[in-house]
Amino acid sequence: MGTTKITAPAGIPFIDIEREFAAPRALVHRAYADPELLKQWLGPRKYVMEVEVWEPRDGGRWRYVHRDGENAYAFHGVFHGPQTEERMLQTFEFEGAPGHVSLESVEFIERDGRTLVRNHSVYQSVEARNAMIESGMAEGLEDGFARLDELVERLTSQAPAAAGSTR
C-alpha cells in the first residue's frame, strides 16, 4: 500500500501530491484518462461522481460533479497541450469559488513496473490556494512541514484533552 505525500509550502501557492502505485504507467494513465475509470476512484466513497465531459486532448474540456446527499461540488477546466502517458496538464476551477483557477500537472513516472504519480498544482496566490482548499472538495490543507504529522500525532496522543496543567 502506497503513502500519499501532500506538500503545501508556506508562502508559495503550490500543492504537491505524490503517490506510487503497483501498476505499469499505461494502466495508471488509463485510470486518469478514461472517465469511466476516473469516476470509480476520484474522491471518497461517500461521493457519487458524475463526469459530464472529460476530453483529455489539447483544448479539450472537462467537468465533473461530486454528490454527497444534498450537497454537490462541481469542478471544471480545460486540458492544455498533448495529454500523454508521461504527463497531463489542465486548468482546474471549483465552481464554488469562481475565478480561482489553478494549473494542474500530473506526471506519470514508471519504475520497475510501478508508477509514481506526481501532481503539481499552481494557484494564483497563497490566499487563493487556501480558499480553494477550505471549500468543497478540499476541506483541509496538509502543510509541508516535514515532521509535522508525526509530531502532532505524538503530541495529541500524549497531551491530555483538558486544558489544565499536567502537574
Next chain:
Amino acid sequence: MDQHHQLDAIFGALADPTRRAILARLAEGDWTVGELTAPFGVSQPAISRHLKVLERAGLVSRNRRATARLSHLEAGPLREATEWLARYQAFWDESHERLDALLASLTRQPEG
C-alpha cells in the same frame, strides 16, 4: 483571532525545528524557561522568544507557580489544526486506495 489567522499562526509557529522540539518537551510536562533552555544549546532569551511565538499561536500558556513561570502545552488548537490537515489528506488517501483497488482489478482483467 479568526480561524484563518490562528491556523497561520500555528503553522508559522510549527515551521521552526526548535519550536517543534519545545512542544515535544512540553508534551512531557510543564517546565520553566531555564529547564526548557538546558537541552537546546541556545540562549535563554532565544528560548523565551520561541515561547512568545508559541504563546501567540495559542499552543503554549504560561502560569506562575510560586516564583517560577511554567510553560504549558495547549493541545486544543493543535488538534484543530491537525483535523483541518487531516480532511484534505483523507480525501486523497481514500481516492488513492480506491485507485489501488481499481488498478488491481484491471491488472487481473486487462480489458475489464
